[in-house]
Amino acid sequence: MQKGLEEQLGLYQKRIPIFTRSVQGPFRRFKTAMLVLAFAVYFLLPWLPWSRLDAPAQAILFDLPGRRFLIFELTVYPQNVIWLALLLFIAAILLFFVTGLVGRAFCGYFCFQTLWTDFFIWIEHKVQGERPARVRLYRQPWDREKIIKIGSTHALWVLASFWTGLTFVAYFTYAPQLVVDFFTGQAAAAAYITIGILTLSTYAAAGLMREQICTYVCPYGRFQSVMYEPETLAVHYDARRGEAAHGRATARAGQRTLAERHEKGLGDCVDCGLCVQVCPTGIDIRDGLQYKCISCGLCIDACNSIMDSFNYPRGLIRYDSEKNLGAAVPAAPRVQWKRLKTVGYGAALILMSATLAYSIGTRGSFDRAVNQIRQPLYVVLSNGDIRNRYQIRITNKVGEEQTYLISARGIPGEALDLGNFREITVKPGHSGLVQASVRLSPQQAAQIRHFEIVITPRGKPAEARSEAVRFDGPGRRP
Amino acid sequence: MSEQKLQSQTVQTTGHAWDGDLQEYNNPLPAWWVYTFYATVIFSIVYWIIYPSWPIGKNWIGGVSKITYVNSEGETKTHSWNTRALLLKDLNKAAVEQKPYFDKVSAMSYEQIAKDPEMNGFILSSGKTLFADNCAPCHQAGGQGMVGFFPNLTDDDWLYGGSFDAIHTTLTGGRRGYMPSFNEVLEGGQIDQLANYVASLSGIQHDGAKAAAGNALFHGNAAACYVCHGSDAKGRKEIGAPNLTDNIWLWADVPATEAQGKVAVIRGVIANGLNKGVMPAWADRLSPEQIKVLTVYVHELGGGQ
Numbered sequence: 001m002q003k004g005l006e007e008q009l010g011l012y013q014k015r016i017p018i019f020t021r022s023v024q025g026p027f028r029r030f031k032t033a034m035l036v037l038a039f040a041v042y043f044l045l046p047w048l049p050w051s052r053l054d055a056p057a058q059a060i061l062f063d064l065p066g067r068r069f070l071i072f073e074l075t076v077y078p079q080n081v082i083w084l085a086l087l088l089f090i091a092a093i094l095l096f097f098v099t100g101l102v103g104r105a106f107c108g109y110f111c112f113q114t115l116w117t118d119f120f121i122w123i124e125h126k127v128q129g130e131r132p133a134r135v136r137l138y139r140q141p142w143d144r145e146k147i148i149k150i151g152s153t154h155a156l157w158v159l160a161s162f163w164t165g166l167t168f169v170a171y172f173t174y175a176p177q178l179v180v181d182f183f184t185g186q187a188a189a190a191a192y193i194t195i196g197i198l199t200l201s202t203y204a205a206a207g208l209m210r211e212q213i214c215t216y217v218c219p220y221g222r223f224q225s226v227m228y229e230p231e232t233l234a235v236h237y238d239a240r241r242g243e244a245a246h247g248r249a250t251a252r253a254g255q256r257t258l259a260e261r262h263e264k265g266l267g268d269c270v271d272c273g274l275c276v277q278v279c280p281t282g283i284d285i286r287d288g289l290q291y292k293c294i295s296c297g298l299c300i301d302a303c304n305s306i307m308d309s310f311n312y313p314r315g316l317i318r319y320d321s322e323k324n325l326g327a328a329v330p331a332a333p334r335v336q337w338k339r340l341k342t343v344g345y346g347a348a349l350i351l352m353s354a355t356l357a358y359s360i361g362t363r364g365s366f367d368r369a370v371n372q373i374r375q376p377l378y379v380v381l382s383n384g385d386i387r388n389r390y391q392i393r394i395t396n397k398v399g400e401e402q403t404y405l406i407s408a409r410g411i412p413g414e415a416l417d418l419g420n421f422r423e424i425t426v427k428p429g430h431s432g433l434v435q436a437s438v439r440l441s442p443q444q445a446a447q448i449r450h451f452e453i454v455i456t457p458r459g460k461p462a463e464a465r466s467e468a469v470r471f472d473g474p475g476r477r478p
Numbered sequence: 479m480s481e482q483k484l485q486s487q488t489v490q491t492t493g494h495a496w497d498g499d500l501q502e503y504n505n506p507l508p509a510w511w512v513y514t515f516y517a518t519v520i521f522s523i524v525y526w527i528i529y530p531s532w533p534i535g536k537n538w539i540g541g542v543s544k545i546t547y548v549n550s551e552g553e554t555k556t557h558s559w560n561t562r563a564l565l566l567k568d569l570n571k572a573a574v575e576q577k578p579y580f581d582k583v584s585a586m587s588y589e590q591i592a593k594d595p596e597m598n599g600f601i602l603s604s605g606k607t608l609f610a611d612n613c614a615p616c617h618q619a620g621g622q623g624m625v626g627f628f629p630n631l632t633d634d635d636w637l638y639g640g641s642f643d644a645i646h647t648t649l650t651g652g653r654r655g656y657m658p659s660f661n662e663v664l665e666g667g668q669i670d671q672l673a674n675y676v677a678s679l680s681g682i683q684h685d686g687a688k689a690a691a692g693n694a695l696f697h698g699n700a701a702a703c704y705v706c707h708g709s710d711a712k713g714r715k716e717i718g719a720p721n722l723t724d725n726i727w728l729w730a731d732v733p734a735t736e737a738q739g740k741v742a743v744i745r746g747v748i749a750n751g752l753n754k755g756v757m758p759a760w761a762d763r764l765s766p767e768q769i770k771v772l773t774v775y776v777h778e779l780g781g782g783q
Contacts, residue, residue, distance in 0.1 A: 375620025379633045382724030387781075389632070391602075417781070420593045433599040435778055 015212060017138060018282040020121055021131040025301025034109050035118055046170035053399040054428055056174035064172060075397060079367045086356040097345035099227040101335055103234035107221055108296035113213050116206035117280065120157055127153045131277060157207040165198030211281040215292050225291055230323040231336040235295050237286045237317050238325060242269035251310060258312055268316055272306055275299035275317060285317055367395035370453050370467040378472045386445040386473045392434045394455060396426040403458040406434060409466065410451030415439055445473040530558055580767040588642035591774050605775025608768055621779045625731045631779045635726040639715040640783030646773045648757060655718045655755025660701065660748050668695055673745035679711050679723045682740055
C-alpha cells in the first residue's frame with residue numbers, strides 16, 4: 001500500500017484508509033485485557049463513593065475551587081506540588097526504562113490513543129463486519145446500507161467520545177450531580193466547553209485520524225525510537241529465515257512443506273499478507289523496524305497462526321533484538337538488562353519511587369513554612385539587643401479545626417515573642433499567619449546562629465514538626 | 479535534476495512563455511490555507527463591530543460591546559469596552575470582596591484586631607500592600623527606613639510614640655521634625671564639646687574632658703539642649719525629639735563607621751540643625767479604614783508600645 005517516493009512529492013499525503021483484520025492470539029488477549037482494565041478504571045472510578053466530612057462522597061475528586069485533590073484518604077494541596085513533579089519524573093524514567101528493554105511497549109499496549117483506537121475499531125468491526133466486508137462497504141456507492149452502517153458507526157463513536165469527555169469532567173466535580181446538571185442545562189460553562197472539546201478531539205483522534213496521530217502528531221514515538229539499542233527487544237521479522245536465498249513465495253503445490261521450500265532456496269514466509277492486514281498503522285513489518293510501528297504485537301499473532309496452519313515453527317515475526325537477529329546462530333530471545341543505561345534508569349526509578357512513597361507516607365497533618373523576614377535581616381534595638389523576625393504560615397490539612405502551639409528550641413525561652421499568638425486556631429484547608437520575633441543580647445547573638453521553631457498541634461504531640469531557621473546579626477556575613 | 483523533471487511532469491504551468499521557453503509553475507496555495515485566511519478576514523470584521531477598532535482623530539470607533547464600572551467618585555459609568563475599564567471593574571469586584579474585612583476593621587478596636595487571628599492575617603496581607611503602595615518609597619519595603627533620611631519602623635524606638643493612638647496620629651496628621659542650627663549661637667569649640675558629650679551618652683569613644691564641658695553646655699542655658707531632649711537626654715515624644723542615650727541613630731550614623739567619624743557627624747547635626755524630618759499627612763489620601771490597617775501593621779512591624 002505504501003506509495004513510492006516519486007508519487008509523494010506533493011506537500012500532503014492523502015490518508016490511505018486502513019481496514020484491520022481481527023486476529024486471535026496471546027498479544028490480542030493481552031491487549032484486550034489491558035483495554036478492559038483501563039476502561040473499567042477510567043469510566044468507573046469517578047463513581048466510586050468515599051465518605052468525607054467536608055467534601056462530596058467521591059473517591060477521586062480534583063477539587064479545583066477548593067485548591068485540593070482528594071484521592072481516597074489522601075488530600076493533596078498545592079504545596080505538595082513536589083509529588084506531582086516526582087510522579088512526572090517517575091513516569092518519564094519508567095518510559096525510558098521500559099523502552100530500552102522492550103521497545104515501544106507503552107505505544108502498543110497502554111497509550112490511550114492505542115486503547116481508544118482499538119475500541120473504536122472494535123465498534124467498527126461489530127457494526128460493519130470483518131475486513132473484506134468493510135473494504136466492500138468502502139468501495140460501494142452511497143446506498144441505504146452504506147449510509148446506515150457508516151452512520152451508525154460514527155454515531156456510536158460520537159457517543160463513546162461524549163461519555164469519555166463526561167467521565168473526564170466527572171473527576172473534577174461530584175459525578176452524579178454533574179450528569180443531572182449536564183442534561184438539565186445547569187452545569188458550569190467550563191464543563192460544557194471541556195466535554196465539547198474532549199468529545200470532538202476523542203472522535204477525531206480515535207475515529208478519524210487514528211495512526212496519523214502516532215505518525216505525525218505524537219512526539220513520544222519519535223523520541224522512544226532513539227532510545228532503542230541493539231539489545232532492545234522489538235517486533236522484528238526474521239528476514240534471514242523468511243526470505244532465505246530466493247525470497248518469500250506463496251505456498252503453492254511443490255513448495256508447501258519446509259523441506260521442499262528449503263530445497264528450492266525459498267524462505268519460510270508464504271507471503272499471505274496477513275501481518276499487513278492486521279496492522280493498525282497499515283505497515284509491512286517485513287520492511288524492517290520502522291518509526292510507524294507501535295509494537296502492538298498483532299502481526300506476531302497473525303503470523304504464528306499461519307505458521308501453525310502450515311506446521312512451520314512459530315516466531316517468523318517475533319520479539320527479538322537486533323543484536324540477536326544479527327548473530328550467526330540466533331539464541332532464544334530474552335530481555336537483556338545488564339547495561340549501564342538500563343541499570344541507571346532502574347536505580348533512578350527505585351530511588352524516586354521510594355522518595356515519593358516516603359514523602360507521602362510521612363506527610364504531616366499540617367503544612368508549615370517559617371520564613372525569616374529579610375527586610376531588614378536584623379534590627380539593633382535601643383539597648384543594643386538584636387532582633388530577627390519570622391513569618392510562620394501554618395496550613396491545616398485535616399478535616400477539622402485545629403489549634404497549634406508555637407515554641408522555640410535552641411534559644412532562651414523568653415527570647416521568642418509571638419505577640420498575641422502563642423497558639424493559633426486554623427480552619428480545615430485554611431492557612432494561619434503568625435509573626436514571631438526573637439530578641440537576643442549581643443553576646444547570645446554572637447553564639448546562636450541557628451535555632452528551631454516547633455509547631456505542635458494541640459493534643460497531638462507526636463505530630464509536632466520543627467523548622468530550622470537562621471539568626472542574623474551585625475558583622476555576620478549573610 | 480530528477481526532481482525538476484518530476485515536477486515538470488506533475489505541476490502545471492501558468493500557460494505563459496517568455497523568451498521562448500521561460501515558463502512559470504502554477505503552485506496554488508493549499509485550499510485549507512486560503513479558507514483559513516478568509517476566516518481570519520471575517521473574524522476581523524466581526525471584531526471591528528464588537529470591540530474598539532479604528533481611530534478617528536482623537537476619538538475612535540467604540541464597538542457595540544459595552545462595559546459598566548464604578549469610578550473612584552462612586553459614579554456608575556458605561557463605556558465602550560476597553561481594558562482600562564475592565565481593570566476598574568475588576569477592582570470594583572475586589573473592593574466588594576474586601577469590604578466585609580474593612581467593615582470589621584472599622585468596627586473593632588486596635589486591641590481586638592491584633593488579637594483576632596483572621597483579622598491579623600488580613601492586616602498582614604492588606605497592610606503589606608498598603609505599606610508598599612504608600613510608605614515604602616521612604617521607609618523601604620520592610621519598614622527598615624534609611625539612616626540619615628527616614629526612620630526605621632522595625633526597631634523599638636519610636637520618635638513620636640509607638641502606641642496605636644500615637645501611630646494613628648502620626649499617619650493622619652503627618653509629622654515635622656525640626657532641630658535648630660547652633661552654628662551662630664555657639665563657638666566651634668563648644669559644638670565640638672557637645673558632640674563629644676552626645677557620643678558619651680551612647681558609650682561611643684570620645685574625649686572625656688570635652689564631654690564634661692559639653693555636659694554643662696547641654697544642661698545650661700547657652701545651648702539649652704535639655705529643653706527638647708530632656709535633662710536626662712532621653713528625648714520627648716510630644717515633639718519628636720529623639721532619645722540620645724540609646725543605640726538607635728537616625729541622622730548621625732552615615733557614613734560614619736568609626737567612633738571619630740560619628741562624633742564628626744554629630745557635630746555637623748548640631749552645627750547645621752535639621753529640617754528634613756517630614757512625614758506627610760495621609761488623612762486626605764487614605765480612607766480611615768486604610769489608615770487603621772496601616773496603624774496596626776506598623777505597630778506590629780516594630781513590636782509596638
